[in-house]
Amino acid sequence: MNEHQQRLTDYLAAFIDELSSNGVDEAVISPGSRSTPLALLLTHHPRIKTYVNVDERSAAFFALGIAKAKRKPVILVCTSGTAAANYYPAVIEARYAKVPLLVLTADRPHELREVGAPQAIDQLDLYGRHVKWAVDMALPESGQEVLRYARSAAVRGLGMSIGEPHGPVHFNFPLREPLIPDLRGDLFEEGTAKRVYQGERTLALDQGEELEKVLNERNRGIIICGPGMSPDGIQAVADFGRAKGFPILADPLSNMRSGKHGTDGIIDAYDTFLKAGTIGEHMKPDLIIRFGAMAVSKPLMLFLKGLEDVPQLVITRGEEWQDPTGRGTHYVYAHERHFCDRFTREAKQRDWIEKWIRLNEKTKDLMQEVIGEWGEGKAVKCLLETIPEQSSVFVSNSMPIRDVDTFFFSNDRSISIHANRGANGIDGVVSTALGMSTQSPSTYLLIGDLAFFHDMNGLLVGRKYGLDLTVIVMNNNGGGIFSYLPQAKEGAYFEELFGTPMDLEFSHAAAMYGADYSLVKTESDFLQALRQAEGTKGLKIIEVLADRQKNVENHRKMWEFVSREIHGGERS
Amino acid sequence: MNEHQQRLTDYLAAFIDELSSNGVDEAVISPGSRSTPLALLLTHHPRIKTYVNVDERSAAFFALGIAKAKRKPVILVCTSGTAAANYYPAVIEARYAKVPLLVLTADRPHELREVGAPQAIDQLDLYGRHVKWAVDMALPESGQEVLRYARSAAVRGLGMSIGEPHGPVHFNFPLREPLIPDLRGDLFEEGTAKRVYQGERTLALDQGEELEKVLNERNRGIIICGPGMSPDGIQAVADFGRAKGFPILADPLSNMRSGKHGTDGIIDAYDTFLKAGTIGEHMKPDLIIRFGAMAVSKPLMLFLKGLEDVPQLVITRGEEWQDPTGRGTHYVYAHERHFCDRFTREAKQRDWIEKWIRLNEKTKDLMQEVIGEWGEGKAVKCLLETIPEQSSVFVSNSMPIRDVDTFFFSNDRSISIHANRGANGIDGVVSTALGMSTQSPSTYLLIGDLAFFHDMNGLLVGRKYGLDLTVIVMNNNGGGIFSYLPQAKEGAYFEELFGTPMDLEFSHAAAMYGADYSLVKTESDFLQALRQAEGTKGLKIIEVLADRQKNVENHRKMWEFVSREIHGGERS
Structure with missing residues (x-):
């Protein structure tokens, strides 16, 4: 082992060992060259589970999902360049949803920065004010001082990620070629680590x-x-x-x-x-x-x-x-x-x-009376009443979370509901749900067609690792939520700008990613599909055909009925 | 029309009018609520062509492609939240590739910033040092001073985007509800505009x-x-x-x-x-x-x-x-x-x-002698020799651009070659090529399977607008470039971390996005597929099955042969 390789190996192994010793045990890696030593050392680590996820945007949301479910920081690794910029949506979501993420980006060394070198961008403060801490790490060097520095930075960043509010932290690693670490020998000496205790606030x-x-x-x-x-x-x-x-x-x-x-x-x-x-x-x-x-x-x-x-x-x-x-x-x-x-x-x-x-x-009784007709609302209600104990339901933004708000009634079972409500995006939803599914015996994703389309790439990791997730796609062919907004009156441009029908057949996506697929149009079909999904491993996609206009009418009818009945009752 | 609506309409129409009067005539819009007035006014504008693209990451690369081909700024519009963060990879590519982009993000008004309001993130300086100028616009107000301010900001940003080096500019628009502008009346009064003249540098x-x-x-x-x-x-x-x-x-x-x-x-x-x-x-x-x-x-x-x-x-x-x-x-x-x-x-x-x-x-003669076998190199050579005059070839990063570098020999035809070489990412490549295709009679995309996967979502806009693009996917089932790097020797972890086989059948993607599809394994099949693509409108996907290992061997054989022959010649 030459001196360069020794430095590279010791420095990065110390950093990773420090995180591992403090309980970090999952990492999501996207392939790349500059990040090679980080990727190899993490994969080689006996106590860190790694996932490889090609699309960095999906990878970051996948890590976010794991971290949400575990309530613990998860490591993200990618190479230099725009790869790291693809993390941005999930980093922002992590900030506002208060989810700890440890983002490790590989970078070119100083002499290759801002000089027109290939795949080199300015990665300092890449995530701006959206991370709790950003550090441009020193180049790998030898000696105890530097190893201590690497360990300090690791535990410090980790501590910040789990200080309230939890959030993402960014470590930028400039690395020189050659990039191959030496994996022989005992690299991870758990026990020597530093510890950080994040106290919680109480009233003075x-x-x-x-x-x-x-x-x-x-x-x-x-x-x-x-x-x-x-x-x-x-x-x-x-x-x-x-x-x-x-x-x-x-x-x-x-x-x-x-x-x-x-x-x-x-x-x-x-x-x-x-x-x-x-x-x-x-x-x-x-x-x-x-x-x-x-x-x-x-x-x-x-x-x-x-x-x-x-x-x-x-x-x-x-x-x-x-x-x-x-x-x-x-x-x-x-x-x-x-x-x-x-x-x-x-x-x-x-x-x-x-x-x-x-x-x-009284409101719930009235809702039961009027919910009769099959549609998005009814489907959501069906789902929530049918799924097994201990299920996690991940809910997409826009309409699904509103439907769940309306139809999820309190119970003494243990159903947990999750969503990306930090920034309320429709991006990365599939990947976040898949990330959560790694930690739960039974996970469901309730999602509209636009959000499903946005992160279809996320499905690849589901197939690769045989993750169990039942995806219910409410396909109303476009942006359903806009039908509730004043934009709905802009006749001429409405479908073009807000309705945005995509006319996609998701059966093709199911075939590409090896998912079980069913298309349902009635309540009994839906219940049947849910039952079948429960007994099946892997990815399952249930596409529920829905009608944007009818959904609005159903909701309005319900509100009007409840309003009439309650006001009637109040007067009497 | 109430006062709020009047202010909103006049202010944004003046801004857009200023850009249009200065020659900006294309905009790429992603659906959203907060951005409603921008989207409606741009769509309503008689001289601005608009595209709607659901996935903001693809949308931004699509706009980048148009701007690259036109050598003129293109407008991007999205709503508040992580939508805007999805632009980041393309914004960074635009910076380093020197492509003018006018990024218009809608934002919540000041009273809804950083207070936990839905879909509100800190959008100020969202793109950090990666834009040439970032401005947080004033809220819409009435009066000539404010309209003049809107016009000045527009022309100033436009001017910066086309100052050398060209690059992206970010306008952040805080907007209050209600968000519907009044589209009646004469909103765009071309002729009153300011003008900016970007001089070029000469030697003093x-x-x-x-x-x-x-x-x-x-x-x-x-x-x-x-x-x-x-x-x-x-x-x-x-x-x-x-x-x-x-x-x-x-x-x-x-x-x-x-x-x-x-x-x-x-x-x-x-x-x-x-x-x-x-x-x-x-x-x-x-x-x-x-x-x-x-x-x-x-x-x-x-x-x-x-x-x-x-x-x-x-x-x-x-x-x-x-x-x-x-x-x-x-x-x-x-x-x-x-x-x-x-x-x-x-x-x-x-x-x-x-x-x-x-x-x-002499080198080219020797290369002709040894190139014989069918493989990635031969396919690239075939493609470049076969395509019609005036074609644009968009080339993905990693292996394809290196193959084109090797096999594209000088000629007096007019074939233009393009790639995202600002940051050399494998993200957004499909969308950039589709953007370029809007400006060219004949466009080809040469791309590996990983990059194709990364931006499959980009294909949606191709189908929606009937764009003509022939995609040649070199499918070697993973990251071919790594076989040339020292990582190739890391036996145990190589396939997992670098080879990253995806085992995807892209015929499903072709079916989903309505593309003509052919799978080719021989030179004659490939030539046949190219001929057929030439005569067909719309999206065409030609998947070339390739072998990572064989490709490396072919390249090595060629280098060795050339080396031997030239050195032999030198000595004699």
């Missing part, structure tokens, strides 16, 4: 009093839980709500609608009853407590906007500013559990919460 | 003397022309070389190997004879003059590296630093034409250039 000793006053003076509070709750936060908030007698309006992505934490007092039909019309003065809250990110529901957002003079506490684990309505009054940066433990006090009366529960139940 | 009066001395003291100069020559630069350099008696080593992407500028003195087999062995001392130049970016050929790069003490003039039209070998001595920022006009002087003797021409011819 002098911070409780004012908040206590706000909370204790009010009996008509509502709790809103959005995406991104921590697992122990879920139990703490459920207990807190029950004790205080405050209803919990739980977004499907809060993962409070399903689970063993107890779902009494969980309000899950608010999107419909808030949309259906103003709720009476007697249900106006005098306090709002929000956990997590903003909920998906637009009616809820508008309801909050209308509550101008009501104190609104926004509790986030890190320094996120989660206040799109601008109605926040008290911003608390502390773990949900610490907040709840501090302020839980048994309420004396249950009238307030009972009102919410009654309206919620 | 006092800059000639020293350069003249360097040039006149030397008779054994060689000229190297890389990618990115200007059309009038090609003629000027061809004339300059002929007059000086300097051979011109022309990269295929210089577009000097084919055309009416005269190809005597054009050396096109240097990649082979430089690779085949050291050329004799009697062919050592005493002067190197480089135009354009660095050539593709690695043997040429190594040859230049060996010429430590030879003056090397690097002429670029803008302030690009094109010196990956670090051997440059004189950097001239001036248009090729001005440089050549200034220093052209008739040479007295032709010995020097004749030596180069003889070696070049």
